[in-house]
Amino acid sequence: MNGNLLKKFVYLIFHFFFITSAYADAVYDPATGTITLSHVLAGDGSSKTESIYATNVQITPGAILSLGKAWPPYIHPSPWPSEVDFYDIAAQELKISYIRTADGSIELNDVVLKVDAVSGVGFSESIAPGIADYKFRYVLDDSLPSEWRNEFEQIMNNLHRDIPIYAKSDWYSMPIFAWKSDAERPLPFVSGGCICGGGEGGHFRWMSLEIPASEFEYNQIHRYSIVPHEYFHVYQLSHADLPVKWLMEGPAATLESIYVQENYGINYFSSAQGPGLSEQVRENTASYESYSASGGEADINYSGSVFMTLVLGAELQKQDLSEAEAYRKILQDFFLAGPTLENWEAKFLEVFSISVDSFYSAVKTYELSYDAVLPSVDLKLSQIFSN
Numbered sequence: 001m002n003g004n005l006l007k008k009f010v011y012l013i014f015h016f017f018f019i020t021s022a023y024a025d026a027v028y029d030p031a032t033g034t035i036t037l038s039h040v041l042a043g044d045g046s047s048k049t050e051s052i053y054a055t056n057v058q059i060t061p062g063a064i065l066s067l068g069k070a071w072p073p074y075i076h077p078s079p080w081p082s083e084v085d086f087y088d089i090a091a092q093e094l095k096i097s098y099i100r101t102a103d104g105s106i107e108l109n110d111v112v113l114k115v116d117a118v119s120g121v122g123f124s125e126s127i128a129p130g131i132a133d134y135k136f137r138y139v140l141d142d143s144l145p146s147e148w149r150n151e152f153e154q155i156m157n158n159l160h161r162d163i164p165i166y167a168k169s170d171w172y173s174m175p176i177f178a179w180k181s182d183a184e185r186p187l188p189f190v191s192g193g194c195i196c197g198g199g200e201g202g203h204f205r206w207m208s209l210e211i212p213a214s215e216f217e218y219n220q221i222h223r224y225s226i227v228p229h230e231y232f233h234v235y236q237l238s239h240a241d242l243p244v245k246w247l248m249e250g251p252a253a254t255l256e257s258i259y260v261q262e263n264y265g266i267n268y269f270s271s272a273q274g275p276g277l278s279e280q281v282r283e284n285t286a287s288y289e290s291y292s293a294s295g296g297e298a299d300i301n302y303s304g305s306v307f308m309t310l311v312l313g314a315e316l317q318k319q320d321l322s323e324a325e326a327y328r329k330i331l332q333d334f335f336l337a338g339p340t341l342e343n344w345e346a347k348f349l350e351v352f353s354i355s356v357d358s359f360y361s362a363v364k365t366y367e368l369s370y371d372a373v374l375p376s377v378d379l380k381l382s383q384i385f386s387n
Contacts, residue, residue: 025082026099028106034119035059035099042087043133045168049089051133056122061113065093068110079186081137083204084173087115095169097204109203132164134238135173136207143183144211148223152178155227158263162381163235171238178209180216193226195233207234221266229256232331239335244344246288250305251331255381257306258327262380269306274370276300281307282368285360310373311363312352319353323376324383331384 027036036058043051083097096111127133136156140149167173174195177186185191189200190208197205207230215223232252242248257268278297280287281304287293288304299305309330316326329351339347345356352359366373 026085026096028099028101030101033060035061035096037085037096038082039084039135040087040094041084041133041135041167041172042089043127043167043172044089045166047130047164047166049129051127051131051167052124053127053133053135054121054124056120057118058120059094059115060117060119061094062116063114065112065114066110068108070107077187079139079177081139081175084135084137086167086169086172088169091169093169097173130164132160132166134165134167134171134234137173137175139175139177139186141177141179141183141186143180144178145216148211148216151224152227155224155259155263156231159228159231159259163232163385165235165238168238174205174207174234176207176209178211180213181210182213185210193230195230195237207231221260221264221268222272224264225256225260225268228259229253232256236335240337240339242339242344243341244289244339245291245294245299246305246308247334247339247344249299249302250288250307250309253302253306254309254327254375255331258375258379258381258384261375261377267374267377269310269370269374273301273303273306276303277307277368277370278304279368280304282364282366285363307366307368307370307373308363310370310375311366312359313375314366314373315354315359315362316352323379324386327375327379327384328386 025038028034029036036056038055040054040057041051042054043049085097086095087093088095092114094113094115096113098107098109099111100107138153140152144152177190179186187200190196190206192208192210194208195205196208197203209226209230211223211226214220229252232255233248236242236248236252253273257273260266260268276297276299278299280294280298284293285308288299288308294304312330313323313326316329317323321329334347334351337347337351348359349355354362
């Protein structure tokens, strides 16, 4: 696809958006040989170049590079929002998440093809270099009060600004389902608070924000803090899908508490996470690598995983790093290094200049309390993610 064709793609800049029934998923018309794409993001996976976002784009496909599998239509009942497709500028390939014919006789996912021509566009605008282009699609249930909806959008805008996520060909869009727990779930397979996937949802992933009704009744800050926690999981997964519990949940819950401190003036570390500390975190530190081995009482509200994260922050500051630099290594640099299950210990040593075994030994020397390791109240996410 050349630059002129690319310029026809569309973007609503600075905003996440609602997907409405005005658009369906990608539709192939055998009679004309054209494909209509409801939403398309074009980028190269970096923060260095312009991206383009588009809606209602008609294309003539070129060579088909790969076809996904046929998939039942029940994955896309309302209110599942229309998929976003991705045009990889560097590879000049279009990845279509879900495509069908108007009569439903053909339904496929993950179709990759070349584009011969763009014959029509509904609307377009570019995303400047350095502006996050990962696309969240909101599905906010009517059971949620307007106050929560407004605060949710403000939180997402803050996170989008301070912790940008850049789209790439295998990680570029996700729906967010949010509802009050005493209301009906938006879809049968959507529940809890998580980044979820699989099952009836097929190969797609989504963010689930089931907000307990009691949190509105008792004005509990968790009704908001869950948003930065789950957002940060999307950031982590954009760089590394690492099945090491404390290194995924500890940083996410730590960031959650830093966000709460910065924006609401509440010490969520001490009020919600610290009280659940278990001696297991010092007696069997390695068990916090596993969700099952450190489940239940051992890691209430991820208290032990957060403790390890805060201890790591303290240990890094002993290396003459500033507080912001220490937490930048934990919350940003480690994930940018691309740790995997096979290499995470080597990456740990590379980024933190301390081996995993040495760190676990250090954890055992700390008092079982957050008091000596809490981040300062002035620490801000914009300082941590400044580069």
